Each structure stands twice: as C-alpha cells, then as structure tokens.
Amino acid sequence: MDEFFKTPVEYLKGVGTARADALKKELGIANYGDLLQHFPYKYIDRTRFYKVKEVLPDLPYVQVLARLTHKEIVGEKAAKRLVAVAQDETGPIELVWFQGITRIEQNLIVGKAYVFFGKPGFFNNKPQIAHPETELYNSKPAENKGSLALQPAYTSTEKLKKFLLDSKGIQKLVLALLEQYGRTISENLPEYLLAKHHLINRAKAYQQIHFPDHFEQLKEASKRLKFEEFFFLQIKLLKNKLFREQKFKGNTFDKVGAYFNGFYTEKLPFPLTSAQKRTVKEIRLDTQKGIQMNRLLQGDVGSGKTVVALMSILLAIDNGFQTCMMAPTEILANQHFQSVKQLLGEDFVKFALLTGSTSKKNRNVIHADLESGKLQILIGTHALIEDKVQFKNLGFVVIDEQHRFGVEQRAKLWRKNSIPPHILVMTATPIPRTLAMTLYGDLDVSVIDELPAGRKPIETKHFYENSRLRMFGFMKQEIAKGRQVYVVYPLIKESEKLDLKNLSDGIEVMSREFPLPDYRISIVHGQLSAADKAFEMERFIKGETQIMVATTVIEVGVNVPNASVMVIENAERFGLSQLHQLRGRVGRGAAQSFCILMSNQKLSKEGKIRLDTMVQTNDGFRIAEIDLQLRGPGNIEGKQQSGVLDLKIASLTEDQAVLHLARMDVEEIFKTDPQLELLKNQILNQHFQQKNEGLSWNKIS
Numbered sequence: 001m002d003e004f005f006k007t008p009v010e011y012l013k014g015v016g017t018a019r020a021d022a023l024k025k026e027l028g029i030a031n032y033g034d035l036l037q038h039f040p041y042k043y044i045d046r047t048r049f050y051k052v053k054e055v056l057p058d059l060p061y062v063q064v065l066a067r068l069t070h071k072e073i074v075g076e077k078a079a080k081r082l083v084a085v086a087q088d089e090t091g092p093i094e095l096v097w098f099q100g101i102t103r104i105e106q107n108l109i110v111g112k113a114y115v116f117f118g119k120p121g122f123f124n125n126k127p128q129i130a131h132p133e134t135e136l137y138n139s140k141p142a143e144n145k146g147s148l149a150l151q152p153a154y155t156s157t158e159k160l161k162k163f164l165l166d167s168k169g170i171q172k173l174v175l176a177l178l179e180q181y182g183r184t185i186s187e188n189l190p191e192y193l194l195a196k197h198h199l200i201n202r203a204k205a206y207q208q209i210h211f212p213d214h215f216e217q218l219k220e221a222s223k224r225l226k227f228e229e230f231f232f233l234q235i236k237l238l239k240n241k242l243f244r245e246q247k248f249k250g251n252t253f254d255k256v257g258a259y260f261n262g263f264y265t266e267k268l269p270f271p272l273t274s275a276q277k278r279t280v281k282e283i284r285l286d287t288q289k290g291i292q293m294n295r296l297l298q299g300d301v302g303s304g305k306t307v308v309a310l311m312s313i314l315l316a317i318d319n320g321f322q323t324c325m326m327a328p329t330e331i332l333a334n335q336h337f338q339s340v341k342q343l344l345g346e347d348f349v350k351f352a353l354l355t356g357s358t359s360k361k362n363r364n365v366i367h368a369d370l371e372s373g374k375l376q377i378l379i380g381t382h383a384l385i386e387d388k389v390q391f392k393n394l395g396f397v398v399i400d401e402q403h404r405f406g407v408e409q410r411a412k413l414w415r416k417n418s419i420p421p422h423i424l425v426m427t428a429t430p431i432p433r434t435l436a437m438t439l440y441g442d443l444d445v446s447v448i449d450e451l452p453a454g455r456k457p458i459e460t461k462h463f464y465e466n467s468r469l470r471m472f473g474f475m476k477q478e479i480a481k482g483r484q485v486y487v488v489y490p491l492i493k494e495s496e497k498l499d500l501k502n503l504s505d506g507i508e509v510m511s512r513e514f515p516l517p518d519y520r521i522s523i524v525h526g527q528l529s530a531a532d533k534a535f536e537m538e539r540f541i542k543g544e545t546q547i548m549v550a551t552t553v554i555e556v557g558v559n560v561p562n563a564s565v566m567v568i569e570n571a572e573r574f575g576l577s578q579l580h581q582l583r584g585r586v587g588r589g590a591a592q593s594f595c596i597l598m599s600n601q602k603l604s605k606e607g608k609i610r611l612d613t614m615v616q617t618n619d620g621f622r623i624a625e626i627d628l629q630l631r632g633p634g635n636i637e638g639k640q641q642s643g644v645l646d647l648k649i650a651s652l653t654e655d656q657a658v659l660h661l662a663r664m665d666v667e668e669i670f671k672t673d674p675q676l677e678l679l680k681n682q683i684l685n686q687h688f689q690q691k692n693e694g695l696s697w698n699k700i701s
Contacts, residue, residue, distance in 0.1 A: 005033030040152030237441035250292035257318030299448030301584025321395025430620035561589035
C-alpha cells in the first residue's frame with residue numbers, strides 16, 4: 001500500500017492539528033488514505049445553466065449566468081447583509097450574503113458577468129439565492145478552472161462545519177491532496193487483470209471518482225475501485241483459509257462406528273432428506289482430510305440442522321473425541337439439550353448442560369467428567385468458553401446462531417485442544433449468497449434447502465386492524481381443534497414504555513375475548529425473571545395453556561409442535577428476517593400451520609413490501625435477498641462482525657456481479673499461485689502484505 005496513504009492528515013496543507021482531530025472524531029479520517037476513500041455520496045451536474053425565469057423554489061440547486069447590476073450592504077450590526085442583483089435576458093435574481101460580506105463585496109464588480117450557483121428560494125415572490133458560490137464568467141470554458149462539470153458532494157457534520165469543513169471544504173482538501181500526490185498513487189492490480197476487465201489505472205480512478213470529467217469517466221472510476229475493494233477482500237478471506245489449512249492440522253475421523261450407525265439405524269425418528277444426507281456427507285469428507293474443518297451450515301427454521309449436527313457429533317465420538325454445542329441464550333441451550341435427550345435417550349452417550357444457571361455442585365461434576373474424558377457431549381451457552389472448562393480431547397464444536405458470537409469467543413474454543421477442533425457453525429438466518437461470500441468467504445458452506453417430508457408449508461395471511469374480530473374467530477376455531485396459539489408483540493428499546501403499554505392492553509383484550517375457564521393464557525416478556533419465564537414457557541409446552549402472549553423473546557429456540565398459529569401484532573414494525581424467524585416457531589408438527597400478520601391501515605412503502613413478501617413466500621433465502629435490498633448489509637450481519645464489511649465504495653446489494661468476478665479471479669489465481677509468488681502476481685502480494693501486516697487469527701471460523 002502506498003506509504004503516503006498512511007500519512008497523518010494533519011500534514012496536508014490547510015489541515016493542522018485542530019481540523020485533523022475533528023476529521024478523525026467525526027468521520028474517522030486519520031490519514032491521506034482515509035481522506036481519499038471518503039468518496040462523494042452524489043455529484044451535482046454543473047453543465048446545466050438555468051435562465052432566471054426557469055428558477056423554481058423546489059429545485060435542489062441552480063446555476064445561473066447573469067450580469068451584476070447592483071450591490072449594497074444594508075442593515076445594522078447583527079442584521080447586516082450584502083444584497084446584490086444580477087440579470088439575464090429573462091429577468092433579475094437577488095443574491096444575499098450574511099457572512100464574510102466585506103470581502104465578498106470588494107470582489108464583486110458591477111457590470112461583470114458571473115456564474116452563480118446555490119439553492120434557490122423566493123422572497124417577496126422574487127427568485128433569490130442565499131450565499132451562492134460565485135465565479136467570474138470566462139467565455140473560454142477551459143479557463144473556468146474552478147467550475148467542475150460534475151461537482152462532488154461529501155458527507156460532513158455540524159461540528160465539522162464549524163471548522164469550515166462542509167462539503168465544499170472537504171472538496172478543497174481532496175483536491176489539494178490529489179494535486180500534490182495524485183500522480184504518485186501506485187498501481188496494485190497486475191496488468192493482465194486490468195486488461196481482462198478493461199479497468200482504468202488506480203491513480204486515474206481516484207482522480208475521476210472525486211472530480212469526474214463526465215459521467216462515463218465516473219462510471220469507469222467506480223467500476224475500477226469497486227473491483228479492487230472486493231478483490232482484496234476475497235484475497236484476504238481465501239488466504240486466511242489457505243493459511244489455516246496449512247498451519248492447523250485437523251483430527252482425522254477415519255471410522256464410522258457404533259454411535260453413528262446405532263443412531264442412524266435405531267433412533268432416527270424420520271428418514272433424512274436428501275439435503276441432510278448431502279450435508280452429512282460433506283462434513284464426513286471434511287473430517288477425513290486431516291485439515292481443520294470450518295463449515296457454515298445454513299438451513300431454514302425447521303429444516304433439520306440439529307439432526308445433522310448431532311450425527312456429526314456422534315461421528316466425532318466414534319473416533320474417540322469429546323464434543324460441544326454452544327448456543328447464544330439459555331433458552332436455546334436448554335432447547336438443544338432437550339432435543340438431544342429426546343433423540344438419543346438417557347443412556348446412549350454421556351451428555352450434560354452447562355449455563356449460567358448451573359449450580360456449583362453440578363459444575364464441579366461437569367468439570368471433572370470433562371477432564372477425565374467421561375463426558376462426551378457438553379451443551380451450553382458461552383459458559384463453555386470460560387478458562388475453567390477444560391476438555392480431555394475436544395474434537396468437534398457446533399456453534400448455533402453464529403452472528404451472535406464475536407470472533408474472540410470462537411477463538412477461545414479453538415484453544416481448548418492442542419489440535420484445533422473441527423467447527424460447524426449453524427444459522428437459521430438464511431444469508432444471501434453475496435453476503436455469505438463476503439462475511440463467511442473463508443468458510444465452506446452447506447445448505448439444507450428442503451423441509452422434512454410431511455411438513456406442510458405455513459400459510460401466511462395479512463389482516464388490517466379492522467379485521468381483528470375475524471382473527472379472534474380464527475384463533476377460537478384452531479383452539480377448538482386442540483391447537484395452541486402464539487400472539488407476539490414488538491418490544492423495542494426506543495419505545496419500550498409504549499410497547500409495554502400495548503402489551504398490557506393486548507393482554508386485557510385477550511383475557512376478555514378468551515375468558516377462564518375455557519381458555520388459559522401464558523404471558524412471557526423481557527421484564528420477567530428467568531424463573532418466571534421458564535415457568536410460563538413450561539405451562540405452554542405441556543399444553544396447560546392454549547395461548548402464549550409474548551414479546552419477541554420467543555424468536556429463537558422454542559419448539560412446541562402443537563402450536564399451529566402465530567399472530568404477530570404491529571407486524572409492520574418488525575424486520576423481514578425477524579418476521580420469518582417468528583413464523584418458524586409454528587409449522588413444527590404435522591398439522592397445517594398459519595401465520596397472521598396484523599397491521600395498521602397506514603403502511604410505509606417498505607412496510608408493505610415486507611408484509612407482501614411474507615404472504616408470498618416461505619423461502620428464507622428469497623426473504624433474505626429482499627431484506628438485504630431493503631436494509632443493506634450492515635444490519636444483517638450483526639454488530640460483532642462489522643469489520644469484515646467495512647466497504648468504502650462497493651455495495652453488496654448493487655454490485656453483486658463485481659463481487660462474483662472478483663471472487664472467481666482470486667480462486668483462479670490461487671489454483672496456480674496460492675502464495676502469490678509468480679512475477680506477474682508479486683504486485684498483489686506486496687499490496688496485500690502492506691495492507692494486512694501480520695496475518696492474525698482474527699478470522700477464525
């Protein structure tokens with residue numbers, strides 16, 4: 001990476017310490033590279049001139065060529081201002097300045113033609129521009145050096161404006177930087193790639209992305225810089241993968257024994273789908289290579305990921321290893337524990353549950369059994385990664401609901417054994433392919449894309465508030481068939497008071513509509529203690545209550561096969577992936593299940609798209625794609641991982657084609673030159689090494 005990219009921004013002429021501090025705090029601009037990569041968010045077309053009579057107050061900006069006919073300073077003290085009038089052949093326009101008026105007044109010459117640019121307004125029914133950018137007109141366009149055909153607009157903040165670093169101020173800094181150093185920006189892509197994709201060189205791309213000569217050049221610059229960004233991201237991910245495969249040997253599971261076979265032939269309650277079989281096979285092959293496995297297992301809610309994970313765990317036990325399964329919440333860890341117990345029975349293998357609620361006495365037993373090797377499967381929350389938890393021989397780790405764990409936490413599991421264990425990451429949040437490629441580009445991906453036989457797709461309906469009685473009638477009908485119903489309310493930090501009020505109002509209406517002794521209601525929300533929550537959940541699971549009214553705490557991990565209706569109140573306030581996760585709580589038994597989305601009559605355009613999408617499809621991947629388009633990638637991947645997706649110019653939603661090209665190129669290069677040693681690839685290696693000094697463990701699984 002060019003050394004000058006790392007030069008602190010205060011060394012740029014016109015910046016200094018105070019402005020540098022402000023740039024760093026407000027926009028994260030610490031060095032020349034950051035400033036160059038603070039790309040314009042839009043461009044203003046300066047090729048268009050308006051006649052005065054065409055100026056309208058609702059235009060975002062106008063550029064007028066007119067001759068100055070009058071100027072004067074009016075008003076006293078605080079109300080002092082400079083007022084000028086300019087005229088073209090269609091009429092006069094007023095110009096007004098409130099700051100720097102003495103200097104501006106001295107530079108304005110009556111009788112000369114000027115180019116005025118700014119946001120138009122109307123005062124006393126006459127067009128006016130306040131604080132226009134002003135430039136003396138020159139009939140030879142080449143000499144109008146200050147005027148750009150496409151003027152960049154940069155994001156700034158109120159605080160930066162106090163340092164005169166509004167969009168225009170930032171533009172001046174970028175211009176100064178490019179004029180001084182623009183030609184020294186070195187190329188970081190080999191000639192053969194530039195030729196293959198018809199990419200312009202790097203120095204020209206930076207020049208044209210900030211100060212494009214015309215739209216065509218802007219497109220070329222954008223294409224080049226987006227490709228470069230994705231390309232080096234993919235090199236980093238795939239190089240990490242290679243590095244891991246070479247450095248970290250994995251345990252070899254070379255036999256399929258009594259545990260795996262016994263479960264498959266005697267205990268498996270239903271035949272595996274072909275997608276489950278394919279995934280088990282992929283894991284089986286991975287664990288035979290002697291390379292540490294890192295695999296992402298994606299599958300929609302209810303697609304049978306747990307069975308695949310359990311069979312992989314039994315394979316590890318057959319080969320003499322211990323295993324563990326880590327979940328993000330106690331509810332989910334408990335759920336897994338119950339599922340394993342149900343599938344394996346009490347005496348098939350030795351397994352235990354470790355969470356924050358485990359008593360000290362039980363903890364001591366678990367610790368001892370782990371160290372002796374007696375305990376074969378440990379299920380739990382992040383209590384599993386505490387230093388006190390020591391395994392005799394950990395060989396296989398399952399991590400559920402991946403994006404809730406930080407990278408650090410996963411790294412700790414790695415260090416629980418001298419040879420790192422194989423890692424299977426499960427997620428029920430379907431990740432669009434583009435996002436998986438960037439977020440998890442260094443993991444191998446398995447997808448379970450079919451539901452177990454006999455499962456009926458959930459029917460989703462959208463009702464407005466005026467159909468509430470119809471919804472109550474439907475609930476009664478299903479309860480009469482012996483089914484159970486969830487009713488979920490949003491609970492969001494920002495509007496917590498209002499949401500809790502809605503919840504209590506909702507409970508009151510429910511109690512009136514579904515009175516005792518015919519109906520019983522469980523209530524679960526975040527304000528309850530863990531014990532109360534568990535008690536209410538338990539009543540519902542046992543079928544003692546027919547309706548569970550809850551806030552989103554039931555989003556992951558509750559498994560009640562008899563619950564066949566999910567009612568989501570204020571559905572327009574939930575994100576798409578949340579709605580899909582909630583819907584996945586029903587449809588777990590053989591009965592036809594339903595999801596009812598209740599909403600206000602007034603819906604935003606996005607709210608309408610979300611609810612329509614839910615009604616139209618049950619396909620989690622299709623939903624994830626639409627969610628990505630609606631929300632952008634940052635929100636989907638979860639806070640802990642934002643570093644991976646710190647994209648400066650490329651967009652996962654709009655530039656998928658560029659991402660695929662970059663990925664294919666990197667894979668192609670790594671086939672023949674994994675260490676980037678060939679002469680033609682040395683430029684890549686050099687840039688990569690400078691950009692990622694010292695490859696770290698930061699991208700473990």
